[in-house]
Amino acid sequence: MFQRAELDPFMDEEEYERREPALRTALVQRQYELLKKRDRAVLIVVAGVDGAGKGSAINLLNEWMDPRHIRTLAFGEPTADEAQRPAMWRYWNALPALGQAGIVFGSWYAPLFKEAARKRPDMDHIEAMAAEIRRFEAMLASERVRIVKLWYHLSRAAQVARIDAQLADPGTAWRVSEADLKVRKKFDRLRAAGQIVLEATHAGHAPWHVVPSADPRLRAVETASATLEALAGPLPAPARPAARPARRVGHGGTRLEPPPGGGKLDEDDYEKRLASLQAQLSAHVRRKRFGERSLVLVFEGVDAAGKGGAIRRVSHALDVRDFEIVPISAPSDEELAHPYLWRFWRRLPLHGRVSIFDRSWYGRVLVERVESLIPSATWLRAYGEINDFEEQLRRSGAVVLKFWLSISRDEQLRRFRERRDSPFKSFKLTADDWRNRRKWDDYMLAAREMLARTDTAHAPWVVVATDDKRTARIKVLEHIVKALDDAR
Amino acid sequence: MFQRAELDPFMDEEEYERREPALRTALVQRQYELLKKRDRAVLIVVAGVDGAGKGSAINLLNEWMDPRHIRTLAFGEPTADEAQRPAMWRYWNALPALGQAGIVFGSWYAPLFKEAARKRPDMDHIEAMAAEIRRFEAMLASERVRIVKLWYHLSRAAQVARIDAQLADPGTAWRVSEADLKVRKKFDRLRAAGQIVLEATHAGHAPWHVVPSADPRLRAVETASATLEALAGPLPAPARPAARPARRVGHGGTRLEPPPGGGKLDEDDYEKRLASLQAQLSAHVRRKRFGERSLVLVFEGVDAAGKGGAIRRVSHALDVRDFEIVPISAPSDEELAHPYLWRFWRRLPLHGRVSIFDRSWYGRVLVERVESLIPSATWLRAYGEINDFEEQLRRSGAVVLKFWLSISRDEQLRRFRERRDSPFKSFKLTADDWRNRRKWDDYMLAAREMLARTDTAHAPWVVVATDDKRTARIKVLEHIVKALDDAR
Numbered sequence: 001m002f003q004r005a006e007l008d009p010f011m012d013e014e015e016y017e018r019r020e021p022a023l024r025t026a027l028v029q030r031q032y033e034l035l036k037k038r039d040r041a042v043l044i045v046v047a048g049v050d051g052a053g054k055g056s057a058i059n060l061l062n063e064w065m066d067p068r069h070i071r072t073l074a075f076g077e078p079t080a081d082e083a084q085r086p087a088m089w090r091y092w093n094a095l096p097a098l099g100q101a102g103i104v105f106g107s108w109y110a111p112l113f114k115e116a117a118r119k120r121p122d123m124d125h126i127e128a129m130a131a132e133i134r135r136f137e138a139m140l141a142s143e144r145v146r147i148v149k150l151w152y153h154l155s156r157a158a159q160v161a162r163i164d165a166q167l168a169d170p171g172t173a174w175r176v177s178e179a180d181l182k183v184r185k186k187f188d189r190l191r192a193a194g195q196i197v198l199e200a201t202h203a204g205h206a207p208w209h210v211v212p213s214a215d216p217r218l219r220a221v222e223t224a225s226a227t228l229e230a231l232a233g234p235l236p237a238p239a240r241p242a243a244r245p246a247r248r249v250g251h252g253g254t255r256l257e258p259p260p261g262g263g264k265l266d267e268d269d270y271e272k273r274l275a276s277l278q279a280q281l282s283a284h285v286r287r288k289r290f291g292e293r294s295l296v297l298v299f300e301g302v303d304a305a306g307k308g309g310a311i312r313r314v315s316h317a318l319d320v321r322d323f324e325i326v327p328i329s330a331p332s333d334e335e336l337a338h339p340y341l342w343r344f345w346r347r348l349p350l351h352g353r354v355s356i357f358d359r360s361w362y363g364r365v366l367v368e369r370v371e372s373l374i375p376s377a378t379w380l381r382a383y384g385e386i387n388d389f390e391e392q393l394r395r396s397g398a399v400v401l402k403f404w405l406s407i408s409r410d411e412q413l414r415r416f417r418e419r420r421d422s423p424f425k426s427f428k429l430t431a432d433d434w435r436n437r438r439k440w441d442d443y444m445l446a447a448r449e450m451l452a453r454t455d456t457a458h459a460p461w462v463v464v465a466t467d468d469k470r471t472a473r474i475k476v477l478e479h480i481v482k483a484l485d486d487a488r
Numbered sequence: 489m490f491q492r493a494e495l496d497p498f499m500d501e502e503e504y505e506r507r508e509p510a511l512r513t514a515l516v517q518r519q520y521e522l523l524k525k526r527d528r529a530v531l532i533v534v535a536g537v538d539g540a541g542k543g544s545a546i547n548l549l550n551e552w553m554d555p556r557h558i559r560t561l562a563f564g565e566p567t568a569d570e571a572q573r574p575a576m577w578r579y580w581n582a583l584p585a586l587g588q589a590g591i592v593f594g595s596w597y598a599p600l601f602k603e604a605a606r607k608r609p610d611m612d613h614i615e616a617m618a619a620e621i622r623r624f625e626a627m628l629a630s631e632r633v634r635i636v637k638l639w640y641h642l643s644r645a646a647q648v649a650r651i652d653a654q655l656a657d658p659g660t661a662w663r664v665s666e667a668d669l670k671v672r673k674k675f676d677r678l679r680a681a682g683q684i685v686l687e688a689t690h691a692g693h694a695p696w697h698v699v700p701s702a703d704p705r706l707r708a709v710e711t712a713s714a715t716l717e718a719l720a721g722p723l724p725a726p727a728r729p730a731a732r733p734a735r736r737v738g739h740g741g742t743r744l745e746p747p748p749g750g751g752k753l754d755e756d757d758y759e760k761r762l763a764s765l766q767a768q769l770s771a772h773v774r775r776k777r778f779g780e781r782s783l784v785l786v787f788e789g790v791d792a793a794g795k796g797g798a799i800r801r802v803s804h805a806l807d808v809r810d811f812e813i814v815p816i817s818a819p820s821d822e823e824l825a826h827p828y829l830w831r832f833w834r835r836l837p838l839h840g841r842v843s844i845f846d847r848s849w850y851g852r853v854l855v856e857r858v859e860s861l862i863p864s865a866t867w868l869r870a871y872g873e874i875n876d877f878e879e880q881l882r883r884s885g886a887v888v889l890k891f892w893l894s895i896s897r898d899e900q901l902r903r904f905r906e907r908r909d910s911p912f913k914s915f916k917l918t919a920d921d922w923r924n925r926r927k928w929d930d931y932m933l934a935a936r937e938m939l940a941r942t943d944t945a946h947a948p949w950v951v952v953a954t955d956d957k958r959t960a961r962i963k964v965l966e967h968i969v970k971a972l973d974d975a976r
Contacts (some may be wrong), residue, residue: 024912058808063800066915067846068815076809078836081569105808138881171763174770177807275659280660310549319665320593321548321564327556334822350567358555424512427520427554 001198002210005153007069010215023224024064030231031065035099038337040146042101042230047109048152049190051180052164052213055124055153057223058103064224071096075106084294084351086392087111088136092345097337098144101231108133109149116193117424119187122265130200132388134241141205141238142378143339148230149199149208149279156187160215171415209447221479235477243384246391256406256444256451256463265470277477278317283394284484285322285354291485294398297480298360299403303444306466306473310405311356311475314480323354328363340364341389342380361386366409367452372441383453390459399487400459403476404447409440411467489686490679490698493641498703503894512552512713519553523587528634530589530718535597536640538713539651540701545640545711546591559584563594564945565739572839574880575599576624580833584773586632595927596621597637598683605674606788618688620876622729627873628692629726630866631827636718637696638711639686644675646702655731657926666942693726698768708729731872732879735945744794744932744939744951758777760925761848765965766805771843772972773810781975782837782886785968786848789893791921792903794961798893799844806842816847828870830854839885851873853938858930871941877886878947887975889945891964892935897928899955 034042044061046054058072073094073484082090088108096102112129115121137147153164166172183190198208209226213219265273284290297314299307326347335343337380341361349355364386369379390400416437419429420466438442455461462479466472522530534542546560561582570578576596584590600617603609609798642650651668654660671678686696693874699710753761772778785802803811814835821830829849837843852874857867878888895903904925907917912945924931943949950967954960 021911028912028915055808059800059804062813064912067796068814068817072808072812074809081570158586168764168769171760174767272659275657279659279662285601308551308555310545316547320543320560321562324560325550325555423509424516424552427516 001195002153005210005212006155007212008155008158008214009212010219011218011221013217016217016221019221023228025062027065027224027231030228031101032071034101034462035069035230038099040094040144040235041098041338042227043096043140043145043147044101044103044104044230045107045109045147045149046105046152047107047113048153048211048213049159049187049194050177050183051159051298052152052154053162053216053219054105054152056216057150057211057219058105060223061103061227065101065227069099070101070103073102073104075104075110081330081350084396085348086396088392089345089348095140095145095338095342097334097336108136109201112201113193113197116196117168117190119189121193126196126200131241131244133201134203135244135388136140137201137203138238139204139240139341139381139388140237140339141203142381144235145339146225146230146233146235147206149201150226151194151208151210152213152219153191153194153210154212154214154469156184159187160184174339176302192212198290203239205236210373216418223382227323240268240381244388244391246387247438248452248455255448256404263471264468265474267470270470270474273474274313274332274477276377277474277481278329280481281477281484282316285480286430288411289488290484291352292397294351294396295354295357295480295484296349296393296398296400298362298400298402299358299405300357300366300403300447301466302407302412302440303429303436304412304419305405305407306406306469307358309469310403310466310473310476311358312476315356318354322352323356324349325356327359328357328359341385344389348393349398355453360402361389362450362454363391365454366443366446367436369436369446370436383450386454387456387459389454390454394458399483401480401483402459403463404451404461404463405466405472406463408467409437412437489683490641493700494643494697495541496643496646496702497689497700497706497945498716498852499706499709501705504705504709507709511709511716514716515549515553515712515719519557519589519610522589522719523557526587528632528723529584529586529826530715531584531628531635531814532591532718533595533597533635533637534591534593535595535601535637536699536701537642537647537675537682538665538671539647540642541650541704541707542593542640544595545638545699545703545707545949546791548708548711549591551717553589557587558591561590561592563592564596565595569838573836574884576880577833577836577884581824583628583830585822587825590648596624597689600689601681601685602685605678606926608679609681614684614688618658618685619732621689622691623732623872623876625689625691626726626729627829627869627876628827628913629691630725632723632871633827634693634718634721637689637694637716638714639682639696639698639804640701640707641679641682641698642700642702644672647675648672650702650954658880672968693724706778727736728869731843732876734875734879737943737945737948749965751959752956755958758958758962761962762801763966765962766801768969769802769805769965769972771971772969773840775805777976778972779840780885782839782884783821783842783968784837784881784886784888785842785844785895785971786850786888786890787844787846788848788850788891789856789898790928790934791891791917791924792900792907793893793895794957795846795893797957798891798952798954798961798964800844801965803844805965810840811842811844813844813846816845816851829873832877836881837886848890849877850938850942854934855924857934858927870936871957874942874945875947878942878944882946885960887971889968889971890942890947891967892939892949892951893954894951895954897925901927925960935955 046058048054062072075090091108112126112133115126140147163176166176202208202245205218211219299311301307311325315325333341344361347355364382365379368374393400416429419425451461464472464475534543534546550560563578579596600614600621603614628635651664651806654664690696697714699707701707745775787799789795803813819831832849835843852870853867856862881888904921907913939949952960952963
């Protein structure tokens with residue numbers, strides 16, 4: 001895979017000067033077409049051996065293209081705030097919109113490459129990391145992000161010669177970094193690591209190109225050609241990688257509609273238990289330990305199931321500086337121009353904080369499925385994408401809890417009427433709500449499948465019957481407090 | 489100013505129940521009108537004595553309004569990443585768009601109130617902080633942000649009684665914070681501080697309302713009424729506060745068009761000096777000290793003045809992880825829905841990093857002025873707003889340098905023709921460029937006034953003649969290196 005690059009091929013000046021104008025013109029033209037068609041976002045991942053000219057390649061793309069529509073997304077060590085979110089958070093945040101392009105440097109490959117370059121790499125860990133990347137890139141490809149990955153490579157002799165030449169000239173010696181110098185000693189190991197990484201993560205929808213880097217002219221031409229391909233080539237259908245195994249917790253046979261006439265909690269009892277649970281929740285969040293954790297709560301359920309009321313009983317236990325309620329409705333244009341999960345990633349809490357989602361990423365397998373807003377392949381793949389997302393959340397220290405508030409059809413009707421007749425609650429009731437009610441069975445089917453497929457040990461579902469609001473609110477708080485107890 | 493609130497007025501239940509439905513209905517209706525008309529963004533600032541029910545007031549607004557279009561913006565101690573930017577950065581980032589509303593808790597008043605509540609407050613410092621806030625809020629008001637500031641207040645006796653009652657009940661005792669308890673001892677000092685703050689920062693376009701807080705019903709009604717006023721009342725014309733005094737550096741008589749036939753730098757000499765300066769810049773940025781600083785570079789000049797080329801000579805000296813080039817062109821819809829400086833605030837560097845603006849916030853007093861895109865009052869106030877902005881940048885540790893690249897009219901014409909005839913540079917030349925060229929004298933006038941009014945000690949302008957590109961690039965680098973030398 002590196003044979004050609006290690007032959008250090010070159011391009012003579014004449015040929016380069018013949019090809020350069022055409023490449024530059026094409027790059028800018030394709031960029032404008034992309035901007036007009038908005039049929040994809042483009043990510044150019046730049047990786048490879050140090051001292052092979054990655055920086056120059058990035059500079060070249062920035063110079064040859066219209067800089068207003070291509071952005072360099074370069075990542076070093078995570079900042080303090082970044083380190084409190086899942087490792088992928090910063091990449092999600094930086095994803096270009098449809099019509100835009102980004103050059104990624106210091107990408108999601110950095111930890112994988114680092115592990116692979118160790119003396120005794122942990123191959124299980126490498127396999128798990130590579131699988132996560134495969135799923136991530138397949139998801140991006142499904143969401144119209146065209147990924148091209150460039151690996152800059154050259155022979156050991158050429159790398160050493162290049163660095164020596166730079167060192168010999170005071171005009172360039174300062175460009176040589178410690179990483180560049182280390183390559184000399186570790187070339188074989190780095191090459192082996194590159195091989196592992198490229199083999200484990202090459203895919204038709206996110207291909208690796210090995211760019212021979214000994215000759216600046218050939219490097220420039222191949223960089224530009226690969227970028228052109230990403231800007232204008234066909235959008236390949238992503239192969240769907242296997243889902244990450246996740247421990248399921250059950251809910252296969254869960255009854256989603258509460259039996260009629262469940263017990264009611266009387267007001268005194270309710271107030272007492274509510275206060276006690278709120279005090280416990282408050283204490284948890286103020287505890288020093290919570291500074292290394294965060295809490296992500298998801299509330300789902302049909303209209304009028306009591307999401308807002310349950311959320312208020314949680315949020316009233318918290319300092320207003322410590323939580324954010326994120327109401328989810330139809331996506332904005334900007335959100336539609338990004339992969340589906342993007343808008344949720346942006347609202348993840350820092351450590352020590354709570355994000356409460358009033359509806360959530362599950363919209364994809366509920367309303368978007370039932371209303372046929374997306375093809376079935378899209379919601380079918382969402383289960384795995386969501387499990388992955390929540391698993392990353394969990395790994396970053398978040399406690400993730402998901403509530404399905406379950407109301408009976410009769411009780412929903414009663415509450416709809418109440419809203420309709422209240423001057424200040426009628427805004428909560430729209431024609432959509434009545435329409436959704438008529439699709440009750442479809443929603444129940446979708447919910448049951450959602451529960452069966454996304455009820456994981458790392459992010460469990462809790463089904464709460466809400467015909468009696470008081471009982472429901474107590475149950476919600478009990479589960480949160482218990483989850484925080486367990487997470488200590 | 490606190491007399492009425494300290495009488496602890498109350499509202500009886502009957503009146504409250506009569507008024508609540510109307511208030512709630514009106515709040516939601518005004519919210520939807522706001523969303524439709526998009527004639528303003530709304531900020532409700534919540535402040536006041538601890539233990540007066542600020543949190544409850546925020547919860548109330550969230551419950552009474554449609555939560556999709558009002559967001560609680562609550563700030564505690566700055567996070568690690570926030571602390572590397574100017575103190576106002578996080579508030580700028582959170583500003584709601586036109587049609588949206590935000591409730592601000594832990595606002596830009598926190599440091600002012602803290603200083604005012606000290607035993608021996610530094611009144612000069614207080615005056616300077618208050619003046620900064622007055623300018624900030626006047627600027628927001630000019631940019632259609634309607635600000636209403638609520639100060640929650642009650643008598644000392646009522647505060648003590650309220651806290652004691654909460655403490656006595658195990659169901660509410662956990663709600664009492666340390667800050668609540670401290671009020672008992674420091675009530676007089678806190679009241680005096682409140683008085684200082686409110687008097688120094690009350691303005692017709694950003695009024696303070698003192699909300700009597702002993703009685704939850706009255707508190708709710710007055711909170712809602714003030715919010716209604718902000719959502720739908722007339723947009724008052726802001727009074728323009730005096731500009732912050734800034735040490736000017738001159739440039740009054742600067743010649744903006746270089747004399748014909750300036751000296752040319754030969755290639756060898758150029759390459760040598762370029763490499764040496766790039767090495768020095770690179771060393772500066774990698775130095776540990778730079779971890780407490782950042783660098784903000786602004787490049788302005790007429791079309792084809794050589795901004796891109798000069799920027800590349802700077803960026804090529806830097807690690808791609810350490811800088812961002814921000815090309816500025818016409819604002820997006822989202823940017824237009826926010827105050828003018830918003831899009832620049834979002835791109836400020838962390839410590840240890842460099843932001844390079846290819847055109848900048850000076851567009852307001854250049855292209856927007858010359859093309860009459862805004863009324864003259866708007867660009868006239870921009871000088872002061874910009875000086876303020878840059879002063880805050882400087883205070884946060886940034887070195888701010890601004891380059892006016894100055895080209896002769898003949899040389900511009902030569903470069904335009906060169907671009908026109910190049911297949912891959914012609915995209916850089918648009919009809920606008922030719923049109924702007926015809927307004928040469930207008931641009932020169934605007935540039936001269938800009939230099940005279942924004943050339944400050946904290947963010948100086950450097951005028952660089954660019955008919956000879958090499959000389960210009962060397963000059964730019966020399967100034968940057970010198971500024972970093974001086975900033976050590």
